[in-house]
Amino acid sequence: MSLVLHKVTAAVPGLMLEVSTECGPGVTAVFGPSGAGKTTVLEWVAGLRAPTGGVIQLGDRVLHDSGRKISVPARLRGIGYVPQDLALFPHLSVRENLGYGRPAAAAPGFDRVVEVLELPTLLGRGIAALSGGERQRVALGRALLAGPRLLLLDEPLAGLDAPLKARLIPFLARIRDEFRLPMLLVTHDRYEVLALADRLIVLLAGRVAQAGTVREVFQRPANLAVAGLLAVETVQPGRIERRAEGLAVVRVGSVALTAVAGDLPAGAREVFVCIRAEDVILLGATGAAASARNRLPGVVRSVADTGPLVRVELDCGFPLVVALTRPACADLELRPGATVTALIKAPHLHLIPR
Amino acid sequence: MTAADWNLIGFTVVAALAGTLLMLPFGLALAWWLARREWRGKVLVETLITLPLVLPPVATGLILLRVLGRRGPVGGFLHRHFDLDLVFTGRVVPFVLAVMAFPLFVRSARVAFEELDPRLEAIARTLGAGEWRVFRTISLPLAARGLAAGWLLAFARALGEFGATIMVAGNIPGRTTTLSLAIYDAVQLGDDGRAFRLLGVSVALALGAVGVSEWLGRRRHRSRSAP
Structure with missing residues (x-):
């Protein structure tokens, strides 16, 4: 299942975006400095923000086509989205958060996800009683249990300290490997890119500066700006x-x-x-x-x-x-x-x- | 307190309750619509619904009297088709109170919805929830405290309504007289004892409603600032 963005455009304050790119299966990292438009790209794909032009397609399904005035509502897209602030439902328990989007059949088993994310002991708790890393795992589980065809993660490890990051990366890797779910991961952290991603899209000032496998892009940055951003040549x-x-x-x-x-x-x-x-x-x-x-x-x-x-x-x-x-x-x-x-x-x- | 006093208090409370419950679904829908959607004519609607808040209640009452009267559009329709008369009856009082309480409720309910993080609603949609489910399971419970505080404020307002009620329902003892009308009567008749008794009841009811409303508002802010 591949995600295709073709000349998707929008103007957000201070930035003109025009993005064309393709993400295959596996984990694709969208890498760039803050203000490059990374989160906007995720919101386009999730259906939370409408671009002014262009086509977005997932597999053979058109999600958005400005020319043909097609825009599939977010609830019908089947795309899991974990925003940077997680947006857990504060009035619901962990179990209720996890179960919120669960369709009858399509989702991977509740118990399986709960086990992989090591959540069994947290199920009865309220959101306020969770630590940062626990919240992150609940948000991941909630998105996974809705049975998405694509998972969008916005800076999943930003704001967590280094040891916690190191502990969470294996969870993300496990999701990637166990559920074979294509993921689009927004990050400005090289470490996350190298630890998780197969492919890399470098976004600079609203445009795709370079795309390719992680090694290709690090080894052969397309220009000085990309090289400076990656800052690791080998x-x-x-x-x-x-x-x-x-x-x-x-x-x-x-x-x-x-x-x-x-x-x-x-x-x-x-x-x-x-x-x-x-x-x-x-x-x-x-x-x-x-x-x-x-x-x-x-x-x-x-x-x-x-x-x-x-x-x-x-x-x-x-x-x-x-x-x-x-x-x-x-x-x-x-x-x-x-x-x-x-x-x-x-x-x-x-x-x-x- | 005489039996008549108790009847009066009962009638006033029931009418205020009925009126504020009557406007509740419309108020919720409009508040949500104002808080969450941009549409043409929004400013006009905002102005119109604020009007009863700033117009002299007697003026609003006069408009209602015209609309609900036998020769008015609504009153005429009800009279012709259902042989139902509203003005100068007890059953019109809840309608009048609903109109008078509506803007107060819509204003606080709108703020309650606007305070909600729209991302929570957006995420619920990505999890497959339709608009009604999002409203029922996310917006409504998260705004509940603010909505309850707004409703109590509207209820307190309805309890003390005077001008519009007397215009539309008149002041018929035992049938359309409410607490505030009765206080006015008692003062006019020189029955200070009754006036002060009813004043005490009014103060107690208003204090109770506003107090609970404030308490809900405070709890809301505290739960918001908690980590």
């Missing part, structure tokens, strides 16, 4: 080989890298390794000993001038993007085919479980 899947003394050894392709394990969950195996281009130091081919844990011999693939910094792509067994000043680039005489050694300090490798 994203590679890796596998934790061992952990000791707060460090983790990660295998990426043929290379073993050392990273600070930090708050990486103890059981995490598969991770994304994230490296910012500014954090990489290059040595000439005959580099001396250095304190950096990661010494990666590599070959320069490309050199591109991007303003004050030069963007260099290496092949170190995996593609690695490096940002250097122009004089540094000149000193090392970097050109495609040159051999260099990349140094990365362990704390500059960021590991994100996936």
Whole structure:
């Protein structure tokens, strides 16, 4: 089931939006700075806000078509929406909130959802008696139990502290994996994108600046604005080989890298390794000993001038993007085919479980 | 207190109750419509329904007298088809009180609906609820305190109505006389004892209604500010 937005337009205060994009199955993250129009896109899809032009289609069903004056009312769209403020019904118990939208047959079993979201002990409580994370799970459950064909999540983890975020991400991942429900996730947090999304839509000032798989977009930002927003040039899947003394050894392709394990969950195996281009130091081919844990011999693939910094792509067994000043680039005489050694300090490798 | 006093109090309370219950469904519908929808002519309707609040009650009474009288459009219709006369009877009193209490209720009910977070209603729709279900299960219960406070205020207003009632229902002891009309009568006849007795009853009723209304308003604000 894919969601298609074709030239959907609207003017919200201070912003002209025009969005064309397509989201397939799996989790699609809509990523952008605040004020880019992310929430507006979700409200269009949910049917809570009417765009002034364009077509929105889910599978083979047209939800909105300004030209043909079609607009399916929100209640008939079958799209679950968890807004940022959650909007739980304050006068109803957790059980009543969960059951509010439940149609007779289509929804996945009540007990199953309650179990997956670990809600059994909360059912009898009122909303006021819940913590932030519990509220988040109730709102997710309420949307899921209405049996939606698509789930929209607006900044599901914003406003929660880091440990709580880390605890909630597995719940979202479980929903993604257990119920095989396509999800559209609005966020301005790279961590959420990497932890949850398969595909990424970058929204800048009301327009889709780039769309693609998460790795594609991080690896090949379409322009400087996108690159600046993502701020992580290298994203590679890796596998934790061992952990000791707060460090983790990660295998990426043929290379073993050392990273600070930090708050990486103890059981995490598969991770994304994230490296910012500014954090990489290059040595000439005959580099001396250095304190950096990661010494990666590599070959320069490309050199591109991007303003004050030069963007260099290496092949170190995996593609690695490096940002250097122009004089540094000149000193090392970097050109495609040159051999260099990349140094990365362990704390500059960021590991994100996936 | 004489039996006549008790009858009088009973009649006034029942008429005010009947009148405010009569206007309740219309008041709720209009308040919701004003709070939640934009439509052409909204300003006109807002002005019209506020009118009885600012017009001299006697003037509103005169309009009602014309409309409900035997030669008026509504009164004439009822007289011709149902042989039913309204003006200068006890049964017209609730109608008059309904009209007089209506704007007060609509104003507070509108505020109660406007205070609701429209996102709650929107989310209920995404969960598959139709407009009536959203109103019944979300808007109405969440606005309940504000609505009850508004209704009590309207009820208190109806209890003390004087000008419009005397124009349309007259002042027929034992049939159309209400509490405030009786106080006026008692003062006119120099029966100060009765006037003050009835005054005490009026004060007690008004205090009760307004007090509960205030208390509901306070509770509403407290529950709103709670985390």
